[in-house]
Amino acid sequence: MSAAMPASTPSETGRAFYVYAIARAGEARVPEVGGVDPRFPMRVVEHDGLAAIVSEVPLDEFGEERLEENVRRPTWLEEKALRHQRVVARALDADALLPMRFATIFATEEQVRDMLRREQSAFVSLLGRVDGKSEWGVKGLFSRERVRRWIESSRPETAIVPDEGASAGPGRSYFARKKVERLVDEDVPRTTASWAEAAHRRLAAVASEALVNAPQPPEVSSRAEEMLLNGAYLVRREREDAFRGVVAELEEEYREMGVSFELTGPWPAYNFVRLPGEGG
């Protein structure tokens, strides 16, 4: 098939190749869903035991300049990101799958093969690492007010100072109260960080690999709660129940501190497919 189109350059066809994911050649299946541009069918491009799941995309939408404009349009970006993930999710049945980042686009099919050739050993090693595992996301959320109350009730120094204040007249009471508030405020980040660390350690113990991403700011989710943990965990399929069990335990134990845990997954291993030498 490719032999029949050696002369097809993107400028002639007006199209390029969007790569969704990499799998082992025998395991890759063509997902029965539309791609980022559903007019073009999903295909598999193979080279030396590896397969790239691809579809063609029009350059007037995905060419470099147009892409730069389009990614600034929220509705466009949301739709295409959803379509990208839908393809990857349908291909997740492969034993091992490497999801590509959004908008990984090559000018020609031959360049897709070049990429498979060039990164062959890295892909094989990453496929081995994610084989039989899925990614799970755990977010720990807290209510600042409830954490403050928990600190007040659990720290002796914050409990004692108001009593002193109460017996020493209204002026000192005010300053004593302010002092306690400051102590508690200072203690919130330390406390939530130690909870996040403890929770992450327990989740990581059940996972094959684990990492922590920066907490999303509250305005991103438009939630009242703040985020103390934004963890990603690569979990063997047979350990998924154990992993869920740890999340349930954490949920139970931290409830009185006003902390909740949110589990999402299974995801393709987006967080665990960095190529060696990739900067940043």
Added chain:
Amino acid sequence: MNDELTRAHERVTLLELVDRVLDKGVVISGDITLSVANVDLVYVGLRALLASVASLEAEGRRAPPVRDN
């Protein structure tokens, strides 16, 4: 209430998804790719998307719940 919860949950899932698709995944370097993945532009787009989701949510609190199934 139920619709609100459903929408809130879908929004969270969308944010999780966008966080991964746009920010994670295999990054191929080299001059043959047209990827803009490493460029701040995707970040700009992501912020715009999140802002629009947030404002949709704000509208949603006033508008009657809409379900698409």
